[in-house]
Amino acid sequence: MSGFDSNPFAEPESDNPFNDPSVTQATSSTIEPTDQYNFPEQPAGLATHTTPATPSPYQPAVLQPSTEPSPKAAAAAAQANLLRQQEELERKAAELDRREQELKGRGPGGKQNNWPPLPSFFPVKPCFYQDFSEEIPVEYQRVCKMMYYLWMFNCVTLFLNLLACLAFFTTDSSYGVDFGLSILWLILFAPCSFLCWYRPIYKAFRTDSSFSFFFFFFVFFCQVMIFIIQAVGIPKWGNSGWIAAFTMIATNKPVGAIMIVVAILFTICAVLSIVLLKMVHSMYRRTGASFQKAQQEFSQGVITNKSFQSAASSAAQGAFQGNN
Template sequence: MSGTDHNPFAEPGGDPNPFNDPSVTQVTHSSMDPVDQYNPFPPQSSDSLATHTTPYQPAVLQPSTEPSPQAAAAAAQANLLRQQEELERKAAELDRREQELQNRGPTGKENNWPPLPKSFPIKPCFYQDFSEEIPLEYQRVCKMMYYLWMFHCVTLFLNLLACLAQFIKASSYGVNFGLSILWLILFAPCSFLCWYRPVYKAFKTDSSFSFFFFFFVFFCQVAIFTIQAVGIPSWGNSGWITAFTMIRADTAVGCIMIVVAILFTMCAVLSVVLLKMVHSMYRRTGASFQKAQQEFSQGVFSNKAFQSAAAGAASSAAQGAFQGNN
């Protein structure tokens, strides 16, 4: 019982006091501030507060940002000028593209004939490419027609020189020389447009109308070749009759005219041979006169010039009938 009745809070001399432990007394007598007295905002001096205080600035009214009428008018004028420059630039670009399309022609490709230099003021008028546009079985004959046209142009030029020599020998042959100039200027471009280009287009598109047009014009060309080879006097041709007549007066001039007569004869013979070759190929293509008529009617009615002319005639007739009824 004596152990049970012992007082744990008795003075020293009995059991030791647990609060007298050195670790506990060190904490209770420490100079550190207790947790409940900690101030997270340490005091600051008045000088530091003065340096960190933002001074008072009075409100200042900002001037109005709306532009004056003069400035608005100047800005509008500058905007109009800029738009006008942009429109002019676009118009120039459209003109350039339109010119390129005109140079390319209806094929959509740039024309390459006649082969003229880039700096030349006259641009090519046609597009020509045998390997691309002409079928393989027609290329040989089409090229021969082209070579015949060039041979004819060279013959006409030599005919002009022969007639010039004849005119120099005797001034009475001035009419012959003048007509030789006319035949060169007339037949060289017309033969290209009237029978070479139609046969080129006929081989290219298998057009019955182009074939019929070529046959009609080229038959007339064969007759002209024959007349030129014969050489009727005072017709501007150095044919056989004119050459044999001139050789009696001047041998040199007569020999030159005989050479030209031989060239005209070759043109006539080659034209007959090529006419037969083209006709044989035409019969194998399945072309006919009915197809030619159909192509001609479609081409005429689809022509814008014909449509505008027909519309103008119809409107004029309607107006005349209306006025007559009134």
């Protein structure tokens, strides 16, 4: 009846692996302490090697709180961006203006003006471009340079004439008109001679322009007459020429000597101008220039002139409106 007394719902003892006698003996045996075993001791000089614990390569993820910019911060950033763009545009506009001014200050062919040779800090910039070796043909360079030296010599003579007339005025106050006119001649003739006869002959040699040759001949002939009048030295005309010098040397020899030197310089100017006029005329005859070419160049220059075109169009419009 023992079979009836057992629990029918319990697992059979044969099916339970832990009821195995070998397992039961192993689990019931006590583990002896490690003190019963004698481990060999390490030498005194050797250091114990410990393997460090390897840190885990995986770190916990930290989520940063996402904060959206406020409307004020966004508006400030947009305004700063606009200001930066505006500064960039202003800088580019200034650079364009500077380049435009440089282009306006360039001579023919897009070259930088170099005359008069003024320092960079001077408020007035050079107005002309001049280079004999580059722009003037070799056969004309010598004569063109001589014309340039004649103009410089004339300017120096006019300045010395002013000093001589000043000395003349200090000796005799009745000759104050000569001193005043000498200042006028220096201010008037120095730039006008450069523009009216030197630049035309420079352009004539550079471009072989018949009109420039004719303009030079007309103006330079008048300049030769002025040199002769200045060398003569008519009193009250502002020139310390021969007549004024001989008049003064009788009363004041030092002042008279200064005026004679200036009269000699005026005479040299007159002689050189006549010689150079003949040289230029001979070169002009070899270039094949003529009065017909000069007329043609003048008419083409007038037709292509923008001022003339605007004036002609205005006149045509006025005539058309008047007829209507």
